[in-house]
Amino acid sequence: MPTNLVNCWKNFIKVKMLSKRLQTLVNLISSGDFVAADIGTDHGLLPINLIKNKIVKKVYAVDINVKPLKIAEKNIQKHNFQKEIPTILSDGLAFTTQISDEIEYCFLAGLGSGTILEILNKDNDKIKNYLICSNTEIEQIRKFTIAKNYFIQYESFFIDQKHRYWLIWINKQKSAKKLENIFLGDFKWFEQNLEYKIYLENQIQFLEKIFLKIENDEDAKLKLFNKIKQMKEYVQLWN
Ligand SMILES: C[S@@+](CC[C@H](N)C(=O)[O-])C[C@H]1O[C@@H](n2cnc3c(N)ncnc32)[C@H](O)[C@@H]1O
Incomplete structure (x- = not known):
């Protein structure tokens, strides 16, 4: 097989191979001329997938640690997406004070709810939606949403590779809707979810x-x- 075809196939495999939890998050959003951010990007696979599939036009790949960020940079270079995916060393949302972009979708995945809440403490007007996939129960994240008068657009729970994940999409449009169950989540999201x-x-x-x-x-x-x-x-x- 010619080298460029081999590379093409390798890229295809890499982009296709998002974990179930990351793919579930990606499937929620609609494509558009948006800017996104992936906080705790690690390998950078989520931003690469978003750009490769033309779901958004730009993604900030953010991590607090140098080592994972270097891995992300390598992966991004392999796809030649340096322009579309700026990598940023930052503790959570601290970097948002340095940018002028509005972030339509801010992804937080592969973290526990405690860390996610610390990151959400720096919530600000530049961010429109949070797409969160936590490793731990999300009662406190629901409380954050209510305290801020935001809107839960979607919730789910699933098992991926024997690990439990809680998914919550926070839409920051102000909402008058009342959350019925802060502890376990509104049943409407889970009616069909026997895993939960x-x-x-x-x-x-x-x-x-x-x-x-x-x-x-x-x-x-x-x-x-x-x-x-x-x-x-x-x-x-x-x-
Ligand atoms: C388990 S990995 C998750 C990677 C990827 N998001 C996923 O779901 O596959 C967690 C990553 O979050 C980073 N991280 C932890 N706390 C962070 C923070 N406050 N701000 C930015 N990144 C953070 C870690 O350095 C690590 O690379």
Whole structure:
């Protein structure tokens, strides 16, 4: 096979091989003349995919660490996308004070909700939407959304390679809509999602075992009892 065809095939494979969680995020957005940012870009595969598939016109590939950013730079160079994908060494959104672009889609993936919330502390008007895929439960991110009077455009939960992921799309248009369930998420997003049901059933079993082991701490017991009760009521919604 001629070299350029081999390279073409390699690029095709690389771009096609986004993980399920990153592909799920990408599938949510519509193509347009937009600027995006990928915070915690690591390998840079998400920005490369967005440019390669002409979904947006420019993506800031951002990481707090030099080593992953160098890997991202190498991958970006392989595709010759240096112009479309500027790499930036930055703690979360700190870099946004240095740019004039409006960021339509800000991706945060492969991080836990604690780190994501720290990053969201620097939320500002340059960002229009957050597309988040967290490794941990997102109750606090829902609280952030309510406190800011933003709008949850979509939520999901899924398992990818035996890991659990919570997906939340925060649209920063002001919203009068009330969030019905901050703890577990509005059921409308999960009606068809049996992975979430199974996850909650397993969590209930796990927490019930902990409940039985708690001694001499009535407050902790009551708190956990109420949590389990809410989860059981939620699971009933699937019946
Ligand atoms: C597990 S990787 C996730 C990579 C990619 N987003 C994904 O989902 O496959 C997490 C990356 O986030 C970076 N990171 C962690 N905290 C960060 C922060 N506050 N700002 C920017 N990058 C951060 C790490 O250096 C690392 O490269």
